[in-house]
Amino acid sequence: MSEYFEVILRSIASFGLLLIGTRILGKQTISKMTMFDFVAAISLGAIAANIAFNTSIKSNHAALAFVVYIIIIFMMALISLKSRKGRKLFAGDPTIVIEKGKILDKNMKKMRYTLDYLNQQLREKDVFNIEEVLFAIIETNGTLTVLKKPQFRNVNRQDLMIPITPEFKLPIELIMDGEVIKENLEHNNLTELWLKMELNKRNLVQRDVLYAVLSANGNMYVNTYDNHIHSPIDKE
Known part of the structure; x- marks a missing residue:
């Protein structure tokens, strides 16, 4: 029974260490990974797994190895931040x-990158005709970046000389799950009284609202608990 209890404790500890390590290393660890990020994530996961269930390994030794890996990865991240050569190396x-x-077939052969996979990634970018592509680049995290030829690019407002309303801030979430987000109101010089008045204009009160957000153009989107949709498409 004591072994089961030990595994439980070690599992909780390894999860905690993995969470702390990820927080220290930052969001880059969980984004689309480079080769360095991939090796780091695999190594940390393996060590954390051993901390959890491999009772033949002393937990303090495994924890020490985990901390050393965190330090190594953190130092490499700092080097990459400070040095362009370091970024290229890692x-x-x-x-x-x-x-x-x-198509540069020699570059593709160096990466063992096939035409089938190239076409697949182009389709994921909504490119079904390779003649539309001016440049295509495989980024260090494995994703494909595509620059279309000018005649195939999407037209935007600037191309059509359509006037736009400047936007200088992100949308502000005001109510989520029926709860007023007071911090967002305070940070944007808004008051609960103002919010109450805006809801009154829509014949609503706070308890009716599931989600409310103020967009960058000043319009407020409000979604109520009762959405008056009696036959949802995804109803099981």
Whole structure:
């Protein structure tokens, strides 16, 4: 019974260490990973797993190894931040696979990157005709970045000379799950009285509202608990 209790405690401890380590290393650890991030994540996961269930390994030794890995990864991240050469060493360089509309087969062979996979990633970018592509680059995290030829790019407001309303702030969440987010009101010089008046204009009170957000253009989106949709499409 004591062994089961030990595994439970070690599992909780390893999860805590993994969470703390991820917080220290930052969001980059859980974003689309470079080769360095991949190796780091695999190593940390393996050590955390051993802390959890491998009772033949002393927990303090495994915890020490985990801390050492965190320090190594953190130091490498600092080097990458300060040095361009360091970034190239740990993450590598992006690779161009299409240049001026021409497929660079030699670059693809170096990466063991097939035409089938290239076409798949182009389709994921809504490109079904390779003739539309001016440049395509494989980034260090494995994703494909595509620059279309000018004639195939989407038209925007600037191209059409359509006037736009400037926006200088992000949307502000005011109510979530029926609760007023007071911090957001205070940080944006808004009051609960103002919010109450805005809801009154819509014949609503706070308890009716599931979610409310003030957009950058000043419009407020409000979603109530009763959405008056009696037959939802995804109803099981």
